[in-house]
Amino acid sequence: MTDAFTFERRRRALHGWLLLSPALIMLTAFAFYPSLATMVTSLWSRGTRRNPAEFAGLENYRYLFDDPTFWQVAGNNLSYALVTIPISMALALIMALWANSKLPARGFIRTAYFTPTVLPMIAAANLWLFFYTPSFGILNQIGALFGAGPVNWLGEPETALWAICVVTIWKEAGFFMIFYLAALQTIPPDLKEAADIEGASRWTYTRRIVLPLLMPTTLFILVNAMINSVKLIDHLFILTKGGPSDSSKLILYYIWENAFAYFDRPSAAAMTVLVLALMGALAAFQFLVLDRRVHYR
Amino acid sequence: MSFLALESLTRQWNGQGGVCDISLELQQGAFLSILGPSGCGKSTMLRLIAGLEQPQAGRIRIDGRDVTALPAAQRNLSMVFQSYALFPHLSVAENVIFGLKVRRIARAERERRLSEVLAMTGLQGLERRKPSELSGGQRQRVALARAAVAERPLCLMDEPLSNLDAKLRHAVRRDIRTLARKLALTVVYVTHDQGEAMSLSDKVVLMREGRIEQVGTPAELYARPASTFAAQFIGDPPMSLIDAAALGHEGEWTVGLRPEAISLVPAGQGDLDARIDDFEYLGGETRLALRHPAADGLAAILPGPAKFEPGQTVGVVIPSENRLLFDSVTGSLKKEPQQNPKARIRQNPAPEDGHRAPTSTQTAKEDLSK
Ligand SMILES: Nc1ncnc2c1ncn2[C@@H]1O[C@H](COP(=O)(O)OP(=O)(O)OP(=O)(O)O)[C@@H](O)[C@H]1O
Numbered sequence: 186m187t188d189a190f191t192f193e194r195r196r197r198a199l200h201g202w203l204l205l206s207p208a209l210i211m212l213t214a215f216a217f218y219p220s221l222a223t224m225v226t227s228l229w230s231r232g233t234r235r236n237p238a239e240f241a242g243l244e245n246y247r248y249l250f251d252d253p254t255f256w257q258v259a260g261n262n263l264s265y266a267l268v269t270i271p272i273s274m275a276l277a278l279i280m281a282l283w284a285n286s287k288l289p290a291r292g293f294i295r296t297a298y299f300t301p302t303v304l305p306m307i308a309a310a311n312l313w314l315f316f317y318t319p320s321f322g323i324l325n326q327i328g329a330l331f332g333a334g335p336v337n338w339l340g341e342p343e344t345a346l347w348a349i350c351v352v353t354i355w356k357e358a359g360f361f362m363i364f365y366l367a368a369l370q371t372i373p374p375d376l377k378e379a380a381d382i383e384g385a386s387r388w389t390y391t392r393r394i395v396l397p398l399l400m401p402t403t404l405f406i407l408v409n410a411m412i413n414s415v416k417l418i419d420h421l422f423i424l425t426k427g428g429p430s431d432s433s434k435l436i437l438y439y440i441w442e443n444a445f446a447y448f449d450r451p452s453a454a455a456m457t458v459l460v461l462a463l464m465g466a467l468a469a470f471q472f473l474v475l476d477r478r479v480h481y482r
Numbered sequence: 483m484s485f486l487a488l489e490s491l492t493r494q495w496n497g498q499g500g501v502c503d504i505s506l507e508l509q510q511g512a513f514l515s516i517l518g519p520s521g522c523g524k525s526t527m528l529r530l531i532a533g534l535e536q537p538q539a540g541r542i543r544i545d546g547r548d549v550t551a552l553p554a555a556q557r558n559l560s561m562v563f564q565s566y567a568l569f570p571h572l573s574v575a576e577n578v579i580f581g582l583k584v585r586r587i588a589r590a591e592r593e594r595r596l597s598e599v600l601a602m603t604g605l606q607g608l609e610r611r612k613p614s615e616l617s618g619g620q621r622q623r624v625a626l627a628r629a630a631v632a633e634r635p636l637c638l639m640d641e642p643l644s645n646l647d648a649k650l651r652h653a654v655r656r657d658i659r660t661l662a663r664k665l666a667l668t669v670v671y672v673t674h675d676q677g678e679a680m681s682l683s684d685k686v687v688l689m690r691e692g693r694i695e696q697v698g699t700p701a702e703l704y705a706r707p708a709s710t711f712a713a714q715f716i717g718d719p720p721m722s723l724i725d726a727a728a729l730g731h732e733g734e735w736t737v738g739l740r741p742e743a744i745s746l747v748p749a750g751q752g753d754l755d756a757r758i759d760d761f762e763y764l765g766g767e768t769r770l771a772l773r774h775p776a777a778d779g780l781a782a783i784l785p786g787p788a789k790f791e792p793g794q795t796v797g798v799v800i801p802s803e804n805r806l807l808f809d810s811v812t813g814s815l816k817k818e819p820q821q822n823p824k825a826r827i828r829q830n831p832a833p834e835d836g837h838r839a840p841t842s843t844q845t846a847k848e849d850l851s852k
C-alpha cells in the first residue's frame with residue numbers, strides 16, 4: 186500500500202466524518218444522551234440530601250405499576266388516542282376530498298380548514314376555554330336555546346376528557362388535511378376520467394382508486410397522529426390541568442407533574458422509558474408490517 | 483343511418499381554443515382518424531364524444547341515440563388515453579377487469595373475457611405485474627386491453643402511440659387494426675402523425691385551429707387535398723407548392739404537386755430549372771430535395787438509384803395532368819386537374835367547403851363487421 190493511497194483513504198474518512206458530525210452532535214446531545222440518561226435515572230432510587238440515590242433495579246417500575254393513578258392516566262391516554270386518531274384522520278380525509286373538488290371558494294375553504302393548525306395550541310386552548318365556560322360559554326348558550334341545562338364541560342369527570350379530545354381533533358384535522366390534499370393533487374385527473382368511462386360511481390372511484398393511492402399518506406399521518414396523541418398536551422395546562430380528579434390527565438402531563446411538581450425524577454424517567462418503548466414498537470410495526478402492504482408509486 | 487354523428491359541435495374557452503362548429507358522420511365498424519397539428523382541438527373533440535367535456539352548442543348522436551346530455555358512463559363507449567391512465571396500484575389483470583367489476587359482471591365471465599383479451603394483446607404472463615413494472619409498449623397494450631374487454635361498440639383513442647418508439651409504433655399500430663377488425667369496433671383515433679392516419683383509417687378528418695379542414699378517405703386526402711394546408715400536412719414528403727406564374731399559368735394560383743409525379747430531365751428541357759439540395763437513396767427509390775425560388779418544398783421521388791450530384795441543376799418536368807391549382811390567397815383547391823388516370827381520383831367531387839359533413843358516398847369502403 187502506497188503512502189498516497191493511505192493518505193487518500195484517510196482524507197475520505199475525514200471528509201465523511203465531517204459531513205456526519207453536525208447531525209451526530211445534535212442527535213447525541215438532544216436525543217441519544219437524554220434517552221440514555223433517562224434510562225439510567227429510571228434504574229436509580231430518588232436521591233435526597235440525606236440518602237443519596239442508589240441503584241434500585243426495576244424498583245421504580247414496580248412502584249409505578251402499583252400506582253393506580255398511572256393506570257388511570259394510561260387508560261385516559263389510550264381512550265384519547267383511540268378517539269382522536271381515527272376521528273381527526275377521517276375528518277381530514279373528508280375535508281381534503283371536499284376541498285379538492287371543484288368548488289367556487291376553494292381557496293377560502295382550504296385556508297379556513299388550515300387556520301386551527303396555524304394557531305399555537307395555547308391560543309387555541311384559550312379559545313376553547315371560552316367555548317366551554319359554564320353558563321356564559323357558547324356551547325352552553327347554544328344548548329340553552331334548545332332547553333338543555335348548563336354543563337360544566339371541563340369540570341365534570343365524565344366530560345372533561347372528551348372536551349379535551351374535541352380540541353385536539355379540531356386542531357389536528359386541518360393539519361392532516363393538508364397532507365391529504367397534497368396527495369390528492371398528485372393523482373392524475375385522467376384516472377377519474379377512465380373510471381367515469383367504465384361507469385364507476387364517485388364512491389367506487391374513491392374506494393377503489395383514491396383510498397389505495399392515499400395509503401402511503403395515511404400511514405404517514407397515522408404515525409404523526411400517534412406521536413401527537415402522546416406529545417400534544419399543551420391544552421391541558423390551560424383547560425383542565427388534568428382534573429377533575431385525574432379524569433383528563435394524559436401520560437406526558439403526568440410525567441411532567443412527577444418530574445417538575447413532585448420532583449420524583451426516577452418515576453418520571455421510568456414512565457418516559459415505557460412511553461419510548463411503546464412508541465418505538467408502534468413505529469416498527471407500522472414501517473415493517475404495514476409498509477409492505479401499502480402501494481408506493 | 484350513421485353510427486356516430488356530430489352536429490355543429492362547439493366547445494371553446496373564452497372564445498378561443500377547443501373546437502368550433504364540427505359536423506361529422508361515421509358508419510358502424512369504420513376506422514376514423516382525427517388528424518391535425520398540435521393544439522388544433524383533436525383531444526377536445528374526442529373528449530366531447532366521450533362525454534368528458536360538455537359542448538356549448540351542437541348535438542352528439544351515438545347509434546341513433548342523442549347522448550349530448552348523458553354522462554360518459556352511459557354512452558356505451560371505451561377510451562384509450564394518451565397517458566394510458568392505468569391505475570398504478572392495480573395489477574395488469576385488475577386494471578383490465580376494473581370496469582367489469584364495477585358493472586358487477588359475474589366472475590366466470592370476467593375470467594373468460596380477461597384471458598381472451600390478454601391473449602389478443604399478447605399480455606399473457608404479465609397479469610400480476612403493476613403498471614410501473616411494464617415497458618411503455620406493454621402499458622399501451624394494457625390500456626388497449628382495458629378498452630377491448632369492455633366490448634363496447636365505439637372505441638376512442640387519443641394518440642395512443644405517441645409515447646412509443648418507431649418500431650414499436652408499427653407493431654402496436656397493426657395490433658390496433660387487427661383488434662378493431664376482430665371486435666368489429668367503430669374506432670375514433672386521434673393522431674398528429676399523418677402516416678398513422680393514412681395507414682390505419684377508412685376515413686380521415688383533417689383539423690386546423692378547431693375546425694375541420696377536410697374529410698375523406700386517405701386516398702382522397704392524398705390525391706385531392708382541399709387546401710394548401712391539407713396538401714402540406716399529408717404525404718411524406720408533402721406536396722410541393724409552386725407559384726403558378728413560374729409555370730406560365732394566368733392569375734393568382736399556386737400549383738400543388740406530389741413528389742412522385744415529378745420527373746427530372748437535363749437542365750433547360752423541363753418546365754423549371756432547379757438545383758438539387760440533397761438526395762437520399764432509400765433502396766427502392768431516391769428522394770431529392772430541390773430548390774427553386776418560386777417553389778416551396780419542391781421534392782421528387784424517383785424509382786431506383788440516383789444519377790445526380792448535389793448542387794447540380796436539373797430540369798423539372800411537371801405533368802399538367804398532375805397539377806392541382808390552389809387559390810394563392812385563400813389556399814383552397816379551385817380547379818380539378820384534367821383527366822388523371824395515374825392518381826386514381828374517385829369521380830365524386832370532394833366537398834367544396836371543408837367544414838361541411840361529407841355525404842354518405844364518402845363513407846367506409848369495406849364493412850368491417852364481416
Ligand atoms: N381546459 C381548457 N381550458 C382552456 N383551453 C383549453 C382547454 N383544453 C384545451 N384548450 C385549448 O384548446 C385547444 C385545443 O386543445 P386540444 O387539447 O384539443 O389540442 P390537441 O389537438 O389535442 O393537441 P395535441 O396534439 O397537442 O394533443 C388548445 O389551444 C388548448 O389550449
Ligand SMILES: [Mg+2]
Pocket residue numbers: 524525526640641
Ligand atoms: Mg391532444
